[in-house]
Amino acid sequence: MAILDQYGTPFANQYGHVVARGAARHTGMRPWEQVKLEDIGKLVPAQDRQTLVSASRRLYLNQPILSGAVEQKSMYSIGRAWAPKFIGTDKAFGDAATAWLSEIFYPLCDLRGPVFDFKTELYLLSDAIDRDGEAFIVLTETKEGFPRIQHIPCHRVGNPRKLKDGPIESGLYRNARLTDGIVYNRVGTPIAFAYLDEDCDLIQWVSLRDAIHIYDPAWQEQGRGLPAFTASLNMLRDAMQSHDLETMAQAMLSGRVFIEWNERGGPDTGDPSFSLTGSTADVCPGVQVENINGPMNTYYRANSGSKLETFHNPRPGEAWENFQDRIIRGALAGVNWPYAMVWKASGQGTAERHEIAKAQRAIEDRQSLLMRPALAIISWAVAKAQKLGVLPQSPEWYRWSFTMPRKLTIDDGRMSKEQIEGFRAGYVNHEDILGDYGKTLEEHYDARAREIYLRKKASEKWSIDGIEIEDREMCMLTPNEQSAEQMEAAKSKPTTQDNGNSDD
Numbered sequence: 001m002a003i004l005d006q007y008g009t010p011f012a013n014q015y016g017h018v019v020a021r022g023a024a025r026h027t028g029m030r031p032w033e034q035v036k037l038e039d040i041g042k043l044v045p046a047q048d049r050q051t052l053v054s055a056s057r058r059l060y061l062n063q064p065i066l067s068g069a070v071e072q073k074s075m076y077s078i079g080r081a082w083a084p085k086f087i088g089t090d091k092a093f094g095d096a097a098t099a100w101l102s103e104i105f106y107p108l109c110d111l112r113g114p115v116f117d118f119k120t121e122l123y124l125l126s127d128a129i130d131r132d133g134e135a136f137i138v139l140t141e142t143k144e145g146f147p148r149i150q151h152i153p154c155h156r157v158g159n160p161r162k163l164k165d166g167p168i169e170s171g172l173y174r175n176a177r178l179t180d181g182i183v184y185n186r187v188g189t190p191i192a193f194a195y196l197d198e199d200c201d202l203i204q205w206v207s208l209r210d211a212i213h214i215y216d217p218a219w220q221e222q223g224r225g226l227p228a229f230t231a232s233l234n235m236l237r238d239a240m241q242s243h244d245l246e247t248m249a250q251a252m253l254s255g256r257v258f259i260e261w262n263e264r265g266g267p268d269t270g271d272p273s274f275s276l277t278g279s280t281a282d283v284c285p286g287v288q289v290e291n292i293n294g295p296m297n298t299y300y301r302a303n304s305g306s307k308l309e310t311f312h313n314p315r316p317g318e319a320w321e322n323f324q325d326r327i328i329r330g331a332l333a334g335v336n337w338p339y340a341m342v343w344k345a346s347g348q349g350t351a352e353r354h355e356i357a358k359a360q361r362a363i364e365d366r367q368s369l370l371m372r373p374a375l376a377i378i379s380w381a382v383a384k385a386q387k388l389g390v391l392p393q394s395p396e397w398y399r400w401s402f403t404m405p406r407k408l409t410i411d412d413g414r415m416s417k418e419q420i421e422g423f424r425a426g427y428v429n430h431e432d433i434l435g436d437y438g439k440t441l442e443e444h445y446d447a448r449a450r451e452i453y454l455r456k457k458a459s460e461k462w463s464i465d466g467i468e469i470e471d472r473e474m475c476m477l478t479p480n481e482q483s484a485e486q487m488e489a490a491k492s493k494p495t496t497q498d499n500g501n502s503d504d
Contacts, residue, residue, distance in 0.1 A: 046158065046165075046180040049224055053132050053154060056227035060131050061238050065328050066229055066236060068336060068342040074126035076359070079368040079405030082119050085440055086379055088396030095442070097382050097391050105381050111140070111150050118377075122150065122370055125214060129369070130335065134215035134225030136193065137373060138206055139380055147384040149377060152206075157193050160202035172205060176483050182213075182223050186346040190223065212373045219247040232331035239327045278369070336362050360408045367404065375400055403440060 036043060044052075060064045084101040086094030108115035116124070128135035136152040159165065165179050173192060177184045183192040183205070190213065195203045215225025229236065282340035327343070332339050338355035345352065379398045385391040409415040422428030431441040459469040 003108075016401045023137045039221045041221070041223055044226065049133075049180065049226065050155070050158075050351055052227055052230050052233060055233045055237060056133075056229055057129055059229070059233065059240065063236055063240055065331065065342055069332060069337045070127055070130040070228070072341055072359075073130065073337060073362060073366055074123050075333045076363045076408055077370070077407065080117060080119075081405040082374065083440060085403055086396075086403045087392070087401050088399035090394045090396050093392055093394035093396065097385070097394075097397075098442075100385055101378055101381065102392055105147065105385075107376070107382070109147070109149050109377070111148050118153075121149065121151065122374060125370060125373070126366055128153070129214065129216055129225065129366075130228040132225070133230075134213065136206075137212040137214065137377070139210050139212070139377070142288055143234045143383065145384065145388050147381040151466045152195060156196050158196055158200065160194055160196060161200045163194075163202075175472075180224050184223075191404060214369070214373050216369055217394055218220055228335045232327070236331055239324055241318075241323070246320065249315055293479060315385045338366075356408055371402070374402065383442060403434075406437065 002301055027154055052100045052277075060070065061067070083099050085104075086098055088094055106118040107114045109118045125135050125137070134154050136154070136157055138152060139149040140150055141149050142148060159178060163178060166177065168174055168176050168178050168183070172403050174181050176186075176191065178194070181194045181196075182190050183194070185191050190208055192207045193206050193211070193213065195206050215222075216228075218226070227233070293446055328343055329339050332342065336358070338357040338358050340352065341359055345355075378400055382397050382400075384390060386397060407415065419433050423430065423433065430444075434441060434444050455471060455474050459471060459474060465470050
C-alpha cells in the first residue's frame with residue numbers, strides 16, 4: 001500500500017513518477033489545484049458566464065483599448081459593403097430580388113425601424129460576438145407577412161426563474177435538457193432557447209428553426225459564447241483601476257505648486273493678498289498651506305534660510321507605462337488583433353505590413369462567421385417575399401452572396417496596381433475589384449453606360465455653329481474607346497506611300 005499525503009496522492013519526491021513536469025501537482029512551489037476534466041459549460045457555469053459578460057460590458061464602456069479593437073474589427077469587416085449579390089442563372093428573378101432586398105428589406109428588416117438596417121445589424125452582431133460572446137436573431141414577420149428580424153441580447157436568454165439545469169418536466173420540450181437557457185435534444189443538438197423578460201420570467205420558448213444563435217466557439221462542446229477578452233478581463237480591470245488611481249494622484253500632485261522655506265515656516269500674514277484657509281499642522285506638523293487660485297497650493301516649511309522650490313512630479317513613470325503596455329499587448333494578443341492598430345504603431349513599413357496582414361486574417365475570419373447567418377436571413381426573406389407574391393417563383397431563390405469591403409492595406413496605390421495586374425493576368429475578375437468598392441458588376445455597367453450615354457448626348461447637343469465636340473474632349477476615354485478611336489484615325493489617315501503617289 002502507498003503512503004498518501006494530505007491530498008490523498010501517493011507520496012513521492014519532488015517530481016515523483018511524473019514524466020511531464022506540468023502534471024506535477026504538489027511541488028511545493030505553487031498552490032494545489034483540483035483536477036477538473038468537465039465540459040466547458042460546467043467549468044464556466046451560467047453565473048460565471050454572466051459575470052464575464054458584465055465585466056466585458058463595463059470595460060467596453062470605459063476602456064478605449066477594448067472598445068477600439070472591437071469597433072475596428074466590426075468596421076473593417078462590414079464597412080459599406082455586404083450588398084446582396086445573386087449568383088444564380090435566372091437573371092430576371094435575380095434583378096427583381098436584388099432590387100427588393102436593397103430598397104425594401106435592407107432598410108426595414110429590423111423590428112425597431114430603419115435606424116437598424118441590415119448592414120447596421122451585421123455591425124452590431126460583430127460587436128456582440130466580441131463584447132458579449134454571442135447574439136441571438138429571431139426570424140419573425142408582421143401581421144401582413146412582411147419578414148422582420150429581432151436582435152435578442154444574450155442577457156435575455158437564460159434559465160427561467162423556476163427552472164434549473166436538467167430535464168424539462170412539462171410543456172412543449174418535455175424530457176429535453178435545459179442548460180443555461182438553451183434546450184438540447186437527446187443527442188445534444190440545440191433546438192430552442194428561453195427568451196426572458198427583465199425579471200427573468202419566461203416570455204416564450206423560441207425554436208432554433210425560427211432563430212439563429214451566433215457565437216465563435218473555442219471548445220467543441222461549447223453551447224454559449226464567451227466574451228473575446230475573457231482571458232484578460234481581470235488584467236484590464238486592474239489596468240483601469242490603476243489608471244483611475246494614477247489620475248487621482250496626478251490631480252493631487254498638480255495642485256502643489258511651490259515649497260517655500262523661510263524662518264517662520266508659514267506665509268507672510270501681513271501681505272494683503274494672503275488668504276489662509278486652514279492649517280495642516282494636525283495632519284503634517286510644521287507645514288502650512290496657502291491656497292492660490294483655487295486648488296493650487298503653496299507649502300511652507302521652517303528653515304534657517306530662505307529658498308523657493310518648484311514641486312517636482314515624477315509620476316506616472318516609465319515602469320507604470322511599461323506595465324500598462326504589457327497588459328494591453330496581452331489583451332490584444334488574446335483576441336488576435338494587432339497591437340499597432342489601436343495603440344502605438346511602430347512606424348516601420350515591414351512591421352506595419354505584418355500587422356495589417358494579421359488584421360486582415362482576423363477580418364476574413366469574422367466575415368466567414370457572419371456569412372452563414374446573413375445568407376440565412378436574406379434567403380428566408382426572399383422566400384417570404386415569394387410567398388407574398390412580391391417576387392416571382394424561382395428554384396434559385398437561395399443562390400446569394402455579398403459584396404465584401406476593400407481589403408485592409410497600408411498602401412492603397414500598391415493594392416490598386418496589384419488588382420490591375422491580376423485583372424490583366426486573368427486571375428482577378430472585374431467583379432472582384434468592384435466588390436472591394438461595395439459595387440456589383442451590374443451596378444457598375446449600368447452606371448458606366450449611363451455616363452457614356454450622357455456624355456455623347458451632351459456632345460451632340462452642343463455641337464452647333466459649325467463646332468463639333470468630340471468624346472475625347474469631354475473626358476478621359478476608357479482603354480477600349482481609345483483603341484477604337486485610334487483605329488478609326490488610322491483608317492482615315494493617308495499612308496506614307498499614298499502621299500508619295502499623290503505627289504507623283
